[in-house]
């Protein structure tokens with residue numbers, strides 16, 4: 001038994017077959033009812049937000065797909081700080097716009113990231129040197145094991161680069177119902193954004209050089225303009241819009257592996273310096289740079305799929321593509337980078353409804 005709702009409609013990639021059932025929940029009770037309904041039907045329950053970080057299989061999903069729709073922002077002063085509690089179904093970029101408008105610094109570089117607030121902690125969304133983990137205080141969830149509503153403090157969430165417990169030990173355990181953020185200060189827009197501000201990526205710092213003492217609003221507008229140029233805001237009028245943003249995370253590797261990649265880079269891209277950043281976890285490399293220097297430039301096409309014409313790291317369904325074609329292309333990109341540099345790229349989006357064998361070549 002399947003419903004008329006397809007994953008193609010529920011995800012920004014625009015691929016994926018029918019789901020068994022689709023429900024929306026606006027309260028904890030409705031979430032519990034959906035969990036009970038799935039149990040009764042003997043079907044798994046899969047939570048989706050805006051579907052902007054998911055690649056779903058052509059065969060669809062024998063599951064009940066649930067979207068949390070509760071919206072709302074509640075801000076209050078708490079001593080020297082401001083606490084902002086946001087319902088999971090609120091648009092993430094709407095939250096960013098709210099904070100920028102209220103003069104709360106900490107998420108402005110995340111402007112333009114699609115999706116819902118409830119999904120933001122999953123992979124600790126980040127951009128231009130800022131990560132949502134730095135502003136999150138706690139996350140309220142319904143525990144799928146017993147239906148209890150609990151609050152998880154930030155320290156229990158195991159945040160890392162595009163990572164959290166929600167992708168590891170707590171995978172599929174919780175339905176996020178709201179996220180609480182904490183911002184220093186009461187909301188006066190800091191003058192001189194770049195003096196004593198968080199470390200932002202050079203690309204953004206350069207773009208802001210032209211602005212005298214940029215405000216949070218200047219930062220937001222600059223980030224949105226940079227992202228738009230790379231097709232990194234979700235805009236249905238953009239030919240590159242059917243994607244999940246970056247398809248691979250930037251690899252963090254041992255110094256030895258980075259040295260080896262740099263030697264290969266010296267042969268493949270003479271005169272260029274391979275981007276390489278030292279982090280406590282290892283050497284972080286640029287996946288986009290590696291893909292391009294492996295010979296796959298922006299706009300590389302394989303039929304209906306390919307690389308965005310504006311951003312090497314985004315795989316795109318240019319219209320009428322299948323999930324199978326996207327996976328095959330992702331495997332090719334990965335193989336090319338590994339052959340050229342010995343680096344194995346890891347996919348960023350969640351893969352839904354595939355068999356282990358179908359996606360094994362993306363993780364070997």
Ligand SMILES: Cc1cc2nc3c(=O)[nH]c(=O)nc-3n(C[C@H](O)[C@H](O)[C@H](O)COP(=O)(O)OP(=O)(O)OC[C@H]3O[C@@H](n4cnc5c(N)ncnc54)[C@H](O)[C@@H]3O)c2cc1C
Pocket residue numbers: 012046047048049050051052053054068088113114115116117118119120122123124125126127174175176177231232233234243244245246350
């Ligand atoms: C154009 C574009 C640009 C992007 N740019 C960035 C970027 O700069 N930085 C970045 O980090 N990401 C980026 N992304 C990826 C994506 O937008 C984020 O990961 C976003 O947080 C996903 O939100 P979503 O609501 O669409 O989640 P979905 O894609 O629907 O779900 C993602 C995961 O979260 C889980 N989930 C969703 N909601 C809940 C909930 N309430 N409770 C429990 N689990 C839940 C789902 O089960 C799934 O595993 C981009 C995507 C696109 C299309």
